[in-house]
Structure formats: structure tokens, C-alpha cells
Amino acid sequence: MKFKNYDYYLIILTTLILFMIGAVSLYGITYYNYLAVDSGWTKTAQYSQYIDEMNSYLYPFLVLLLISLGLCIPKRLFEQDILLKFSAIILGITVILTIFSNIETGLGFILVLMTVVQSIVLIMTIRKSKSIRFEKEGYIVRMGSSLLHLGLVLIILNFVSLRDSPYHILIFWFGVIFITIGNVFSFYPEKTASLLPDMG
Amino acid sequence: MGYTEYLQARDFLGMIGQPVITYILIISLFQGIFSILYLMRKDSKYFDYLIKCLYISTGLYFIGFFILAWFHIQIYNTVLIEYPAALRQMIPVENSRIAAPLWIESEKLYFWAMCASAFALTVKKRKDILAFIGIILSIFSLAVYFFSNPFKDPLPIVNSEITRWYAALSSGDMGIFQLAGTLYGRVTYYYNSTYMWTHPPMLFIAYASLIITFAACVYMLFEKDKLYDEIAYRYAKIGYILLTTGMLIGYPWAIEAWKDSAWWWDPKISGSIMMWVLYSAYLHSRIYVSKGKMWRTTAYLGILCFASLVFTYLLTYIVPGIHSVVQP
Numbered sequence: 001m002k003f004k005n006y007d008y009y010l011i012i013l014t015t016l017i018l019f020m021i022g023a024v025s026l027y028g029i030t031y032y033n034y035l036a037v038d039s040g041w042t043k044t045a046q047y048s049q050y051i052d053e054m055n056s057y058l059y060p061f062l063v064l065l066l067i068s069l070g071l072c073i074p075k076r077l078f079e080q081d082i083l084l085k086f087s088a089i090i091l092g093i094t095v096i097l098t099i100f101s102n103i104e105t106g107l108g109f110i111l112v113l114m115t116v117v118q119s120i121v122l123i124m125t126i127r128k129s130k131s132i133r134f135e136k137e138g139y140i141v142r143m144g145s146s147l148l149h150l151g152l153v154l155i156i157l158n159f160v161s162l163r164d165s166p167y168h169i170l171i172f173w174f175g176v177i178f179i180t181i182g183n184v185f186s187f188y189p190e191k192t193a194s195l196l197p198d199m200g
Numbered sequence: 201m202g203y204t205e206y207l208q209a210r211d212f213l214g215m216i217g218q219p220v221i222t223y224i225l226i227i228s229l230f231q232g233i234f235s236i237l238y239l240m241r242k243d244s245k246y247f248d249y250l251i252k253c254l255y256i257s258t259g260l261y262f263i264g265f266f267i268l269a270w271f272h273i274q275i276y277n278t279v280l281i282e283y284p285a286a287l288r289q290m291i292p293v294e295n296s297r298i299a300a301p302l303w304i305e306s307e308k309l310y311f312w313a314m315c316a317s318a319f320a321l322t323v324k325k326r327k328d329i330l331a332f333i334g335i336i337l338s339i340f341s342l343a344v345y346f347f348s349n350p351f352k353d354p355l356p357i358v359n360s361e362i363t364r365w366y367a368a369l370s371s372g373d374m375g376i377f378q379l380a381g382t383l384y385g386r387v388t389y390y391y392n393s394t395y396m397w398t399h400p401p402m403l404f405i406a407y408a409s410l411i412i413t414f415a416a417c418v419y420m421l422f423e424k425d426k427l428y429d430e431i432a433y434r435y436a437k438i439g440y441i442l443l444t445t446g447m448l449i450g451y452p453w454a455i456e457a458w459k460d461s462a463w464w465w466d467p468k469i470s471g472s473i474m475m476w477v478l479y480s481a482y483l484h485s486r487i488y489v490s491k492g493k494m495w496r497t498t499a500y501l502g503i504l505c506f507a508s509l510v511f512t513y514l515l516t517y518i519v520p521g522i523h524s525v526v527q528p
Contacts (some may be wrong), residue, residue: 025474044464
């Protein structure tokens with residue numbers, strides 16, 4: 001089953017979710033300013049309540065962003081109808097985990113899953129597999145897109161679930177390198193290809 | 201070498217730097233006038249004057265920057281903080297020199313304005329966009345001169361720290377232990393940290409590039425020409441790469457330097473997240489810029505992104521927080 005303008009609406013959805021995360025951040029600025037009337041408030045329990053509250057506003061949009069990225073990522077592996085069912089199942093499990101545990105567990109689940117899926121996509125892209133399909137042509141662009149998505153998912157996973165891990169900073173730097181190289185590859189494929197002639 | 205030499209260097213900076221920034225202001229005002237005249241009359245002669253003014257003001261900005269760099273080298277060479285013997289048991293060094301980055305305190309806006317002027321010269325083939333940017337740069341120069349002049353009372357916080365250090369040293373004040381401890385933290389985690397030498401300049405160069413994206417988006421809205429989207433995108437790419445990586449590399453430093461402080465969801469960090477997601481939204485929306493009225497959404501988003509950028513920059517001065525100069 002093929003949906004008309006599927007990619008277009010996916011981009012609209014992603015744009016709206018990003019916009020909403022921006023709105024949450026703006027609310028955070030206003031709320032912080034309101035709480036900061038008392039100069040010592042960050043040394044009280046009110047500060048950790050503020051952090052928890054802000055996280056609770058952000059996390060649902062992060063789940064939606066990951067679902068939206070998820071609809072984008074395995075698109076290269078599955079047909080559209082399978083992909084939508086796959087995403088609906090992931091969202092369902094995330095919601096169930098959130099209800100029976102907490103949102104961090106739900107978010108952690110979806111992040112681990114997306115990290116695995118995107119790692120597979122990256123490996124298949126590197127190996128020039130015919131099984132994955134991309135919107136854009138060109139090996140460098142595909143590599144850039146895969147690295148960027150993996151880096152982003154890895155950074156969010158690291159912030160949400162691995163803050164106390166001894167590998168937190170190491171994973172963080174991997175994420176930064178993936179995102180930076182992914183951005184450069186995606187934005188400047190021709191220039192990158194000219195520097196790496198064998199990969200073009 | 202010591203405090204006297206430092207003070208002489210500081211006086212010399214003001215003496216030669218103040219005329220430079222005054223000339224920048226005058227030339228930039230002419231630049232603004234020629235920009236307005238060109239936009240109103242579309243006469244190439246005004247554009248030629250505008251280009252000349254832009255070259256001169258950019259050159260002057262760079263001359264001023266080299267003078268500031270010279271002053272920073274003088275701070276490094278003249279000021280030596282020798283820690284008291286009792287403190288040396290707690291810290292790993294015997295003394296410190298201040299390698300102050302070139303984009304702190306009142307130098308921030310100057311650096312941004314200098315980068316913006318340099319970027320503006322790269323769009324000189326697009327007369328309309330450059331004329332619009334010429335007006336923005338004039339406003340920038342006015343703001344630098346009146347609100348963030350690096351040659352009038354240079355580096356006031358660094359200066360007060362150095363002055364207090366030498367005053368305590370000469371008076372034999374016991375408060376020198378506390379002062380030395382504070383200075384050690386400032387030098388290690390702020391002035392001499394790799395983070396301060398990389399994170400802010402990456403962001404300011406990104407901001408400079410994104411001014412052109414903003415100007416092109418404004419034109420796209422009025423002229424309804426796809427060419428402006430291409431210009432906006434060309435500079436958004438540079439800006440977005442620097443913005444993303446520049447923001448991220450601040451994180452390991454924040455963990456180390458602010459480990460006992462409240463910085464998670466700090467207003468400046470929230471503002472930076474807001475700015476980044478809006479630019480991400482802009483880049484997503486422009487994939488379908490040719491579809492229906494999507495060009496309009498993209499243009500509005502580009503303008504909103506720049507508003508969020510300016511707002512995020514100003515947060516340091518208007519909202520309390522760990523990044524801020526204002527306190528409740």
C-alpha cells in the first residue's frame with residue numbers, strides 16, 4: 001500500500017515536532033525566570049522539580065521525534081505499510097512501558113531500538129547494500145544521512161539513559177563525530193566526494 | 201614584567217583602539233545610508249559606495265581585532281599569578297598565566313560583528329541582499345560602539361580580577377588565599393580552557409553566516425524568488441554545522457566545570473536548544489520549498505530562526521542563569 005505524498009507529510013510532521021520542542025524550550029526559559037525571583041532557588045528541591053517537570057514536557061515530543069525518524073529510517077528497509085505497522089507497534093510498546101514503568105523506560109526502549117536499526121542501516125550503507133532504499137542519490141549523501149541519524153539517536157540515548165555510565169563521555173564524542181561528519185557529507189556531497197574519490 | 205606593564209598595555213589599547221572603533225562607527229553609518237539609498241533608488245553608484253564602505257569597515261574591524269589580540273598577548277606576558285605555598289598543596293600548578301580568549305565580555309559582539317562583515321563581502325554579487333545586510337551591519341556597529349565597546353574599559357572583569365590580585369599581593373592581605381583559589385578556577389575552567397577557545401567562536405561564526413540566511417529569507421518572502429532560498433540554504437549549511445558542533449562541544453566542559461552548579465535547563469541552554477530545533481525545522485521544511493506555498497513557510501521559519509538566535513544571544517543579559525551576567 002502506497003500513501004500519496006508520504007514523504008512530504010513526514011517532513012511536515014517532523015517540522016511540527018521540532019517546532020513544539022522549541023516551544024517547550026521557550027516555556028522553560030519563562031518558567032526559570034519566574035522561579036528565579038528567589039536567588040537561591042537552584043539549591044532547593046524546587047530546582048529538581050523544575051528539571052523533572054521540563055523533562056516530562058520534552059520526553060513525549062522526543063518519542064514522537066524518534067517515531068518520525070523511525071518512519072524515515074527503516075523506510076530504507078521495509079515497504080510503507082509494513083513500516084507504519086512497525087512504527088505503531090513501537091509506539092504501542094513505548095506507551096505500555098511508560099504506563100507500567102515511567103517515560104524514561106519507554107524512551108530508553110525506543111532509543112535502543114532506533115540505535116540498533118540505524119546502526120544496521122549504516123552498515124548496509126557502507127557495504128552498498130541493494131536492500132536499502134534512499135530518497136537521495138549518491139553514496140556520500142546516503143552515508144551522511146545514515147551517520148547524522150545514528151549520531152542524533154546516540155546523543156539522545158546517551159543523555160536520557162546513559163548519564164551515569166562510565167562510557168557517557170566516550171559515547172557522547174562518538175555521537176558528535178557522527179553528527180558532524182553526517183552534516184558535512186549531507187550538505188557538501190560533491191566537495192566531500194572530490195576529496196574522497198574512491199567513495200564517490 | 202608585572203602590573204605596571206599590564207596597565208600600560210591597557211592604556212595603550214584604549215589610546216589606539218578608540219580611534220579605530222570610532223572610524224568603524226562613522227564608516228558603518230555611511231554604509232547604512234548608502235544601503236538605504238541603494239534600496240530606495242536602485243542606483244549602482246550608491247552600491248559602489250556601499251561596497252567601498254564595507255571593505256573599509258571590515259578592514260578596520262580586523263585591525264581592531266589584531267590590536268585586541270596584541271593586548272591579550274600582553275596580559276599573558278605581564279600578569280603572573282603565583283599561588284601561595286599553602287594553596288600549592290591543593291592545586292597541581294605553582295603559577296598561572298591568563299590566556300584570555302578573544303571573544304569574552306565586551307569583545308563578544310565585536311567578534312560577531314567582524315565575522316558578519318567578512319561574511320557580507322561574500323554576497324557582494326547579490327546587491328539587494330548586501331544592501332539589506334549593510335543596514336543590519338550599521339546597527340551592529342552602533343550597538344558595538346555604545347553597548348559593547350572593547351576599547352573603552354577593556355575586559356572589565358579580567359581587569360578587576362588582576363587588580364584585586366595585585367592589591368592583595370602588595371598589602372599582604374590574608375584574603376589572597378581565597379582570591380588565588382578563585383583565580384585558579386577561573387583560569388583553568390574559563391580563560392585557558394580549550395572549550396572557551398573553540399565553543400564561542402564556532403557559534404559566533406555560525407551566527408554571522410545565519411545573518412545572510414535571515415536576509416535571504418526576508419527577500420524570499422517579498423520577492424517570491426527561489427534564488428533567495430538557494431542563498432539562504434548555502435549559508436544555513438555553514439551556520440548549522442558550526443552551530444550543532446559548537447553547541448555540543450560545550451557539554452563535556454559543562455559537566456567538568458559546572459559539576460556543583462545548576463545548569464541543566466538553564467535559560468541559555470533552553471534558548472540554544474530552541475534555536476537549534478528551529479533551524480533543524482527550517483532545513484526540513486526547505487526540502488519541499490518548491491511544493492505549493494511551502495516557500496512561504498520556509499521563509500517565515502528562517503526569519504523566526506534568526507529571531508530566536510538574537511533572543512538566545514540576549515538571554516545572557518536579560519534572564520538570570522549560569523550563563524548570565526544578571527542575577528535575580
